[in-house]
Structures are given as C-alpha cells and as structure tokens.
Amino acid sequence: xxxxxxxxxxxxxxxxxxxxxxxxxxxxxxxxxxxxxxxxxxxxxxxxxxxxxxxxxxxxxxxxxxxxxxxxxxxxxxxxxxxxxxxxxxxxxxxxxxxxxxxxxxxxxxxxxxxxxxxxxxxxxxxxxxxxxxxxxxxxxxxxxxxxxxxxxxxxxxxxxxxxxxxxxxxxxxxxxxxxxxxxxxxxxxxxxxxxxxxxxxxxxxxxxxxxxxxxxxxxxxxxxxxxxxxxxxxxxxxxxxxxxxxxxxxxxxxxxxxxxxxxxxxxxxxxxxxxxxxxxxxxxxxxxxxxxxxxxxxxxxxxxxx
Amino acid sequence: xxxxxxxxxxxxxxxxxxxxxxxxxxxxxxxxxxxxxxxxxxxxxxxxxxxxxxxxxxxxxxxxxxxxxxxxxxxxxxxxxxxxxxxxxxxxxxxxxxxxxxxxxxxxxxxxxxxxxxxxxxxxxxxxxxxxxxxxxxxxxxxxxxxxxxxxxxxxxxxxxxxxxxxxxxxxxxxxxxxxxxxxxxxxxxxxxxxxxxxxxxxxxxxxxxxxxxxxxxxxxxxxxxxxxxxxxxxxxxxxxxxxxxxxxxxxxxxxxxxxxxxxxxxxxxxxxxxxxxxxxxxxxxxxxxxxxxxxxxxx
Ligand SMILES: Nc1ncnc2c1ncn2[C@@H]1O[C@H](COP(=O)(O)OP(=O)(O)OP(=O)(O)O)[C@@H](O)[C@H]1O
Ligand SMILES: [Mg+2]
Numbered sequence: 001x002x003x004x005x006x007x008x009x010x011x012x013x014x015x016x017x018x019x020x021x022x023x024x025x026x027x028x029x030x031x032x033x034x035x036x037x038x039x040x041x042x043x044x045x046x047x048x049x050x051x052x053x054x055x056x057x058x059x060x061x062x063x064x065x066x067x068x069x070x071x072x073x074x075x076x077x078x079x080x081x082x083x084x085x086x087x088x089x090x091x092x093x094x095x096x097x098x099x100x101x102x103x104x105x106x107x108x109x110x111x112x113x114x115x116x117x118x119x120x121x122x123x124x125x126x127x128x129x130x131x132x133x134x135x136x137x138x139x140x141x142x143x144x145x146x147x148x149x150x151x152x153x154x155x156x157x158x159x160x161x162x163x164x165x166x167x168x169x170x171x172x173x174x175x176x177x178x179x180x181x182x183x184x185x186x187x188x189x190x191x192x193x194x195x196x197x198x199x200x201x202x203x204x205x206x207x208x209x210x211x212x213x214x215x216x217x218x219x220x221x222x223x224x225x226x227x228x229x230x231x232x233x234x235x236x237x238x239x240x241x242x243x244x245x246x247x248x249x250x251x252x253x254x255x256x257x258x259x260x261x262x263x264x265x266x267x268x269x270x271x272x273x274x275x276x277x278x279x280x281x282x283x284x285x286x287x288x289x290x291x292x293x294x295x296x297x298x299x300x301x302x303x304x305x306x307x
Numbered sequence: 308x309x310x311x312x313x314x315x316x317x318x319x320x321x322x323x324x325x326x327x328x329x330x331x332x333x334x335x336x337x338x339x340x341x342x343x344x345x346x347x348x349x350x351x352x353x354x355x356x357x358x359x360x361x362x363x364x365x366x367x368x369x370x371x372x373x374x375x376x377x378x379x380x381x382x383x384x385x386x387x388x389x390x391x392x393x394x395x396x397x398x399x400x401x402x403x404x405x406x407x408x409x410x411x412x413x414x415x416x417x418x419x420x421x422x423x424x425x426x427x428x429x430x431x432x433x434x435x436x437x438x439x440x441x442x443x444x445x446x447x448x449x450x451x452x453x454x455x456x457x458x459x460x461x462x463x464x465x466x467x468x469x470x471x472x473x474x475x476x477x478x479x480x481x482x483x484x485x486x487x488x489x490x491x492x493x494x495x496x497x498x499x500x501x502x503x504x505x506x507x508x509x510x511x512x513x514x515x516x517x518x519x520x521x522x523x524x525x526x527x528x529x530x531x532x533x534x535x536x537x538x539x540x541x542x543x544x545x546x547x548x549x550x551x552x553x554x555x556x557x558x559x560x561x562x563x564x565x566x567x568x569x570x571x572x573x574x575x576x577x578x579x580x581x582x583x584x585x586x587x588x589x590x591x592x593x594x595x596x597x598x599x600x601x602x603x604x605x606x607x
Contacts, residue, residue: 109408185445189505191406193458193512194435203457208448 045286048279055273066252067240068261068274077243078281081156081251085231086224088160088247089167093220096164097171098213104172105179106201117176124169132233135162140234144248151248154236160247162230167220174219178212179205211299218296222289228255254285341555347562347585351378354546355400355516360414362395362404369395370578372414375565377516382538382547384557384586387567388601392578393550394442396567397518400548401437402430418516435462438514442521442550444501446493446508451476451485454493454504458512471511479507480537499530506537510545517541519549523556535560554602557586564589566598 066077140158182205190200236250258278355377362370370392377383385393404410416423455472476482481503523531565583569576582598593599
C-alpha cells in the first residue's frame with residue numbers, strides 16, 4: 001500500500017481476461033444453438049403445415065371425424081376432444097389441487113407438511129405412461145363404467161380423469177408456493193381482526209396469492225392440453241375418432257392424433273397427406289400452448305410485483 | 308391535562324425529586340424523559356390481569372412470571388430492551404401466540420375476570436374484543452374502504468358500512484387525507500397513513516382493548532405525534548396497551564408503565580418484569596436500579 005498506484009496495477013491479468021472471453025463465447029454459442037433448434041422446429045412445422053393446407057380444400061377440414069388415412073381431416077374433432085379431456089382434467093385438478101394447497105399452506109402442522117409435500121412431489125413425478133395404464137385398467141372399468149353405465153368401454157372421461165390426477169400436483173405445489181409467500185403480516189392482520197382460519201384463507205390469502213394461483217392453473221391447463229400418453233392409451237380412439245361432444249364416447253386429442261399416426265413402425269411416416277396433416281395439428285398445438293404460457297408468464301410477473 | 312400535571316407534581320413533592328425533571332422539552336440522548344401525559348386512576352377497574360404469566364417457545368423460557376394489572380380506559384406502556392419479551396407478552400393477551408405452534412402460556416391472564424386460556428375460550432372471539440395494531444403497518448392489498456370494512460363484515464355487521472368506515476377513519480385522523488380515494492389501494496398510502504389506517508381498521512370492529520406493538524416505530528416524528536394524539540383521543544373509550552422503545556413516547560402518553568428486562572443465563576435470555584407502576588413514578592423515582600439505568604439511558 002505504500003507504493004504509489006500506477007496504471008499497471010489496475011490492468012490486471014491478461015490470461016484471466018482471455019479465459020473470461022472464452023467462457024463467455026461458449027455460453028453465447030450454447031444460447032445460439034438452442035435458439036437455432038427452436039427456430040428450425042417452428043420453420044419445419046410451418047413449412048409442412050403450409051404444404052398440407054395448400055393440398056386440401058378448406059371444407060375438408062370440417063367433416064364428420066378425424067380419420068386421416070381415409071382423407072377425413074375434421075380439425076374440430078381434435079379440438080373438441082382436447083377441450084373435453086383438458087376440461088375434465090381441470091375440473092378434477094382445481095378443487096383437489098387448491099384444497100391440497102390450502103391444507104398444506106394454512107392448516108397442516110409442520111410435521112404433516114414434512115411428509116405430505118414430498119409425497120405430492122413424488123406424485124408429480126409419476127411418468128404419464130404409468131398414469132395412462134392406470135387410467136386404462138382402473139379408471140375405465142372401475143370408476144367410469146360403474147358410475148356411467150351407458151359409457152363405452154373406453155372414454156374421454158377416463159382419460160380426462162387420468163389427466164386430472166396428472167396435473168393435480170402441479171396445481172397444488174405452485175398454488176401452495178404462492179399462498180405461502182403471502183406475508184405473515186397479512187395473516188396476522190386478519191387473525192388480529194377476529195377472522196378465523198377459513199375466512200383468512202378465503203378473504204386474505206387467496207386474493208393475495210391470486211395471480212400465482214391463476215398461473216398454476218394456466219400451467220396445468222397447458223400441461224393437460226399437451227399431455228399425450230394418458231390420452232393415447234385411455235381415450236379409446238385408435239385409427240381416428242368421430243366428432244362428438246359426449247365425454248362418454250371415445251375421442252382423440254390433437255396430441256393423441258399425432259402419436260397414433262406417427263409411430264416409427266407406421267407406413268404413413270415420412271410421406272403423404274395424412275402425415276403432413278400431423279404437422280398442421282402440431283403447429284396448432286404449439287400455438288395454443290405458446291399462447292397459454294405467455295398468459296401465464298404475464299400473471300407470474302404480476303404476482304411477483306405484489307405486496 | 309390539568310390532572311396529569313397535578314399528578315406529576317404530587318409525585319415530585321412526595322419523593323422530593325422535582326429538581327431531577329428536565330424543564331425543557333428538548334429530547335436528549337440520555338437523562339429522564341419528561342412525563343407529560345398520564346391520568347392513572349386507581350378507581351379504574353382492572354380489565355386485564357396478568358398473574359404469574361410465563362411464556363415458552365418450545366423449551367425456551369421467553370418470559371418469566373409477569374404480574375401486571377391493566378386498568379380500564381388507561382394507557383399502559385410496556386418498555387424494555389430488545390428481546391425482553393414485550394411483544395410476546397402483548398401477543399399472549401389476544402392469543403396471537405396460538406398461531407405459533409411452539410408457544411405456550413402458563414399462569415393466568417384474565418379479561419373482565421374470565422381466564423383467557425380457559426378451555427372453551429375461542430381465540431377468534433377474544434380477538435374481536437381485543438384488537439391489535441402491529442409494529443409494521445400491514446394493510447391488506449385491498450382498497451382503503453375494504454380494509455376498514457373487513458373486520459365488521461366478518462363479524463356480521465348489519466348497520467351502514469359507509470358511515471362506519473367514515474367514522475373509523477375520522478377517529479384515526481385519516482379521513483381528510485383519504486376521503487376522495489377510498490376505493491384506491493391502501494398500499495399507495497404513506498407509512499404513517501398506513502399505520503393510521505391499521506388503527507382505523509382495528510377500531511372499526513369496536514374492540515374493548517387495543518394492543519399496539521410499537522405502532523410508531525416506522526414513522527417520522529410528526530406522524531408519531533399524530534398517533535400519540537390519537538391514542539389520547541381513543542383513551543376515552545378504549546383500554547390501550549402499547550409496546551414502545553421510545554422512552555419519551557411512554558412518558559408522553561402512558562398512565563402506567565411496565566419495565567421489562569432480560570436475564571442472560573447460560574446463553575438463554577429470559578425476560579422478566581422489573582417494575583410496574585404509574586408512569587410518573589417510574590420516570591421520576593424508579594424503585595429499581597435497573598429501571599433507573601434504563602430510563603436514563605445508562606443501560607448496557
Ligand atoms: N416465534 C418465536 N419462536 C421462538 N422464539 C421466539 C419467537 N418469537 C420471539 N421469540 C423469542 O422470545 C424472546 C422475546 O421476543 P419478543 O419478540 O417478545 O421481544 P421484544 O421485547 O418484543 O423485542 P423487540 O423490542 O426487539 O421487539 C426473544 O428471545 C425471541 O428470540
Ligand atoms: Mg417486539
């Protein structure tokens with residue numbers, strides 16, 4: 001410290017600076033590669049989808065059902081089935097997930113939470129093929145067929161319930177995080193005014209955590225729409241499906257439609273209109289989930305800004 | 308005000324310590340705070356009575372054997388060094404400690420003669436009688452109006468809510484500042500306004516007792532004085548217990564003061580009541596050396 005400081009003292013180590021530049025360019029490269037992959041996917045999707053659209057009449061997209069090998073490309077069939085199954089899933093997951101989240105965040109003793117939280121996280125990690133199998137062998141015969149005697153053996157109902165089980169942990173954990181991050185001061189304010197627990201949860205914690213809760217639901221919805229395996233295995237439609245609004249019928253979602261046609265062993269792979277139709281469906285799916293995710297991102301951002 | 312002056316001079320005459328009082332109102336770093344408020348009256352009924360109250364957090368003995376009678380329509384101040392258990396004792400009155408799983412209260416705290424911890428006593432009901440204002444202003448992220456209406460609504464208030472909101476805000480000396488923006492979010496208010504809103508919110512449920520845990524600690528001197536004025540107002544109808552770190556504040560507003568201290572024992576700190584008496588006495592002629600040291604600023 002006694003020596004006067006010269007400019008050399010502040011220039012630093014040349015080698016270190018060169019290393020930093022190298023590391024930085026490595027990261028930039030990684031970023032560029034992942035962007036390039038995403039762009040490539042979107043471009044190929046859009047290209048093939050466009051090629052499909054230019055080969056079919058608009059009226060061919062609205063017929064009686066989705067049977068691509070027979071040249072029936074009824075898009076509403078897939079959209080309706082997707083809506084029904086995701087809808088049933090949400091009807092199951094919202095009350096169950098929010099109930100679980102409220103219990104964990106507000107009622108459970110720390111001991112109970114220590115057990116329950118990991119259990120729910122394990123549930124969230126169950127591969128969807130396992131849930132699909134369970135929906136096929138348990139929900140269909142033991143639940144749906146018993147409650148709705150008129151139901152077909154394999155139904156969108158069974159698949160929807162399976163999807164509900166799949167997304168419940170997502171709603172529960174994300175909502176619970178949102179509820180737990182509501183400041184303790186707000187809870188104390190509520191209790192201090194003579195509110196009981198139920199009132200505090202309903203009128204203080206829920207509204208304060210609302211955007212996080214909504215975000216959890218949108219995430220769950222986009223997961224439900226994108227879910228393939230359960231629907232593919234349990235919804236009962238193999239080659240295609242008729243357009244129907246009845247959840248007790250078999251049905252095919254957008255994802256299942258792609259999966260059931262684009263398996264490696266299938267002759268369709270690689271060529272033909274049927275194959276190209278899948279790109280169109282894929283593009284639709286991509287746009288829908290993209291829209292949902294950006295809505296959810298907006299909510300999450302807003303939720304970060306609160307209190 | 309005449310009363311209080313009389314009382315202070317009485318006390319001085321009694322103890323022969325009148326010369327120790329600082330005649331100028333300028334605040335000092337150390338030395339005795341001037342006692343200006345206070346109208347303690349032994350004819351006032353004891354409303355909350357602590358008898359040998361101990362509070363534990365798990366096996367941590369936080370507060371030892373507190374005995375304090377709190378009288379109706381008086382302001383009782385809890386003072387003492389940080390960590391001596393003032394908040395703990397305060398929160399044991401309206402059973403806020405029930406929210407902390409490890410907390411346990413021993414001894415008896417009665418309210419109008421009823422044991423607050425008797426089986427069957429509902430903490431929710433207790434809190435409707437004994438309101439609380441917290442150290443940090445904690446308005447709900449709702450409108451100003453909804454903040455005030457929250458308590459009455461959940462208690463099933465049937466009257467005219469608009470009137471009640473106005474009246475509560477008037478009493479908390481906030482009405483003029485917010486009357487044109489009742490539907491705006493309470494979070495847009497300044498810290499001092501938020502704290503007055505919290506006071507308005509607490510009195511809107513018309514409690515009987517108001518607990519205030521350092522209500523002015525986050526406020527500037529002007530906002531602090533307004534809150535003190537407000538407490539003076541409220542004293543007509545409410546019993547107030549205030550925790551404060553500010554000796555001047557205790558001396559200015561309270562009728563009686565409880566001084567707590569903390570004993571360090573094998574690294575564990577246990578709070579203890581050192582002295583409880585009329586504010587004028589505690590600031591002019593404390594009976595305990597510890598109290599004297601603390602109020603004159605010679606503490607630790
Ligand atoms: N939730 C809790 N769990 C465990 N210990 C606690 C809890 N709250 C407070 N304590 C402990 O109890 C003792 C008294 O705390 P308390 O908050 O009552 O002190 P205080 O006098 O209000 O202090 P301050 O003036 O700093 O607010 C402290 O040692 C504190 O660490
Ligand atoms: Mg405190």
